[in-house]
Amino acid sequence: MGQVDWIAVDWGTTHMRVWLMSRGGGMIEARSSDRGMGALAPEGYEPALLALISDVLDDAPMPVVICGMAGARQGWAEAPYATVPCAPPDPRQGRRVQTEDARLQVIILPGVSQSSPADVMRGEETQIKGLIATHPGFDGVACLPGTHTKWAHLSAGEIVSFQTFMTGEIFALLSQQSVLRHSVALNGWDDDAFKTAVDEAMSRPQAVAAKLFGLRAAALLGGLGEVEARARLSGLLIGIELAAARPYWLGQQVALIGAAYSADAYEVALSAQGVPVLRQNPTDMTLAGLSAAYSELEHS
């Protein structure tokens, strides 16, 4: 193993992901565990971190740069929010955490907030930092699909405004826990059903509330298969999101930063609107953002 100079960490709600990094920017090794924020009390964070990295510690202090939910109020230690408009936050405004193990030099990066309309992000700002670091001069919109999809308007290296949609979480609740679970497949896809539903929802978003139970009814009456119902539900929900997010993507280029599955759906829907999409790997963006933060810390 090469020389580990610092540790990059993305600490989310359900998982923590750790990368052993060399100063040159190269990633040496990726590790992960299921010790996410949801599974930890504050005193559990340091042991959870050590469990993944103690073998690479020696006597020298090891910088550990963390983004994500570890900085939430219910996390390890609350990191502040920077307020838009702002550049993805300066790591020197992050939260330094005192650890029992003196070899750890932990800093949790700040989140970003917006006062009106009220909104917050923790973690996505680091992916946006990575986007800006790898695409200097990018001017446009970042879309980060996920449980809570974020849209951010970026200009001159700053986050100008952003907007969160609960589309991913609502899809999971409706498809797995509502009455629709009897009619919606857990897997599978139907591209035509998805596109048709996106079109319907974008042209008449006010009618979507009237169409959800129709998935169940159509299945009961024999007209709708489970896979088709799944794609149609996704299309209705992404369609009303796109209708509401129109001020973000209309006339813009969109950098799409998300895991393959959900980002594919957004790419199909945005491309159908003639929006130029720039796909970016979310892990690459997280690492680029954490690396940029580490570099700023080192040179401060």
Add this chain to the structure above:
Amino acid sequence: MGQVDWIAVDWGTTHMRVWLMSRGGGMIEARSSDRGMGALAPEGYEPALLALISDVLDDAPMPVVICGMAGARQGWAEAPYATVPCAPPDPRQGRRVQTEDARLQVIILPGVSQSSPADVMRGEETQIKGLIATHPGFDGVACLPGTHTKWAHLSAGEIVSFQTFMTGEIFALLSQQSVLRHSVALNGWDDDAFKTAVDEAMSRPQAVAAKLFGLRAAALLGGLGEVEARARLSGLLIGIELAAARPYWLGQQVALIGAAYSADAYEVALSAQGVPVLRQNPTDMTLAGLSAAYSELEHS
């Protein structure tokens, strides 16, 4: 106890409710249990029914008239759907169920379906039958708020069309199981926050998807109390329902048949639109509908 001539049953997903009835139409006694469809396999229905009524059986056959989810495919025995436009269905088109106990004469009333847009109801058609029985000549719209709210256009004693909204179920999922659960009270109400949210959602339904996570963000940033957030979430969801259901209520009188809590919210929202509302007790309507069905069976 007076002479029990027949048994009325409303068998829902989570509960069964039983009324001991005299031929004159009077209700002698109400009983209930938590043996709803969700808790029963087909062979469990007869014992669950007997547990509530065996003490009033003698050697004579006892008519038992059932509405609701006992007639679903996953219920006791599947009852057919009548298709709109139709009067609330004739009990003689219901499903007769063979029981082991020869003293029981069980009939499950039909549901109602609509082919386009696809929709189904089981149970509400009996409340509508009760509305028509107690208000001959009623011409207008019935709104039945609940887990799945139904809107039905009634004319000349027939259900012309209907539409189901999952508003109640979506409210429960979002307020109790999504990230919003951290910011939304389980009880309490704020009438002003509700009315403002209904107005917002009705005037810009396409923006509601963008406002849900805002409840969480506003709470984190200190601006929104949990009770206010609860009323606001309810208002946003009922508001987009009313926007989508406008063809039902616009220029109509609305008979509102629902449990106090949710029906109150709908009444506030509809009254703000200048819609005349006729409140009806849902249990009274169920009993009136089952009584009308029993009477039709007796005279057939």
